[in-house]
Amino acid sequence: MNEQVGRLAGVLVIEPEDLAREFEVRLADCSRLAVRVAYSVVRNQPDAEDIAQDAFVRAYRRFHSLRDRDRFRAWLVRMTWRMALDWKRGARRRETREDAVARLAPPIGNAERDAILSDRAMRLWNAIDVLPEKLRLVVVLSAIDGHGTRDVAALLKIPEGTVKSRLFDARQRLKELLQ
Amino acid sequence: MTDPLDDPLRELSAALDVDPSPDFGARVRREIRQEVPASRRSWWLLAATAAAIVLLVVAGRMQPARQAAPQANAIVAPAEAPVSVPQPPRDAPAAMTAERLRQQTHARAVTARYEPETLIAPDQAIAFQRLVRLVYEGRIVFSPGVPTSSSLGPVEPPADVVVPPVEVKPVVIDPLVVDSMSNQEG
Numbered sequence: 240m241n242e243q244v245g246r247l248a249g250v251l252v253i254e255p256e257d258l259a260r261e262f263e264v265r266l267a268d269c270s271r272l273a274v275r276v277a278y279s280v281v282r283n284q285p286d287a288e289d290i291a292q293d294a295f296v297r298a299y300r301r302f303h304s305l306r307d308r309d310r311f312r313a314w315l316v317r318m319t320w321r322m323a324l325d326w327k328r329g330a331r332r333r334e335t336r337e338d339a340v341a342r343l344a345p346p347i348g349n350a351e352r353d354a355i356l357s358d359r360a361m362r363l364w365n366a367i368d369v370l371p372e373k374l375r376l377v378v379v380l381s382a383i384d385g386h387g388t389r390d391v392a393a394l395l396k397i398p399e400g401t402v403k404s405r406l407f408d409a410r411q412r413l414k415e416l417l418q
Numbered sequence: 419m420t421d422p423l424d425d426p427l428r429e430l431s432a433a434l435d436v437d438p439s440p441d442f443g444a445r446v447r448r449e450i451r452q453e454v455p456a457s458r459r460s461w462w463l464l465a466a467t468a469a470a471i472v473l474l475v476v477a478g479r480m481q482p483a484r485q486a487a488p489q490a491n492a493i494v495a496p497a498e499a500p501v502s503v504p505q506p507p508r509d510a511p512a513a514m515t516a517e518r519l520r521q522q523t524h525a526r527a528v529t530a531r532y533e534p535e536t537l538i539a540p541d542q543a544i545a546f547q548r549l550v551r552l553v554y555e556g557r558i559v560f561s562p563g564v565p566t567s568s569s570l571g572p573v574e575p576p577a578d579v580v581v582p583p584v585e586v587k588p589v590v591i592d593p594l595v596v597d598s599m600s601n602q603e604g
Binding site: 266267270271274275278279284287288291292293295296299300359360363364366367378379381382383385410413414417 | 426427429430431433434436437438439442443445446447449450453
């Protein structure tokens with residue numbers, strides 16, 4: 240009886256040091272995942288890291304409810320994706336303003352940008368951008384870290400069959416778009 | 419390099435092959451360390467705000483009780499007197515709408531709830547009390563024409579009261595005249 244009570248108390252009473260240690264494990268485990276998810280949206284490593292960093296800070300705030308590894312990864316992926324989309328919408332607005340100013344000056348940096356993003360990659364990203372958001376997220380997650388359909392289903396909390404059908408649909412559309 | 423037409427996923431996987439920079443973890447830790455004191459500060463701010471709100475509510479509740487204290491020198495009745503709803507006068511201006519009447523009724527009801535009904539006006543009560551005090555202190559002397567207990571002198575005992583005997587006469591009832599009545603009926 241005492242042993243059971245002690246075990247229950249161990250579950251309920253969480254030391255801050257334990258939490259910090261667990262968070263360190265999650266940080267090491269999920270950093271690459273978060274950065275890649277953000278990168279798939281913003282296509283810029285510094286911005287992707289900033290977004291992933293903010294997502295980790297938010298995750299830390301509610302780490303009490305996210306201690307489970309799968310739960311943490313799923314929450315982090317969805318949060319990073321959403322934050323990256325918000326960032327991109329803001330970036331588009333900024334670009335619109337900057338473009339209005341740039342029209343008055345000769346274009347600078349286009350050659351550099353073209354060098355970074357090859358024509359092939361540009362075509363691929365353009366095709367990805369055309370996909371509906373549900374298909375896009377499934378495709379991106381399937382392309383990261385060799386995730387299988389079961390992993391993607393766990394991350395998005397949707398049935399595995401749904402992931403399969405969405406992935407099939409996305410592949411077909413991408414092929415059509417890239418032809 | 420593979421053609422994206424063959425397998426877009428493989429191409430995408432290669433395009434997403436980015437790793438976080440080596441100082442990424444350190445940046446996240448630094449951000450969290452800065453975050454924790456800020457959250458503690460905000461917790462204290464929240465607690466202080468909540469305490470201030472509680473104080474304001476308590477002070478607000480005590481205010482009507484203070485107002486309800488009876489006015490000094492006023493003679494008052496208990497507040498349980500029923501509140502009558504005022505009827506608008508017949509010659510009330512048309513501008514006095516039902517809404518205004520409702521507001522006035524409410525205001526009077528609230529006033530009656532906290533302030534007992536005044537039977538004597540406060541200024542009159544003060545004047546009466548001052549008069550009593552001045553007479554008691556001898557600072558007010560009534561005019562000589564008014565008899566006082568000292569000016570009347572010793573009081574003599576009253577003489578015996580003589581009550582004359584009471585005569586009681588028997589009551590005489592006159593007989594009724596039946597004939598005339600029967601003639602009228604016939």
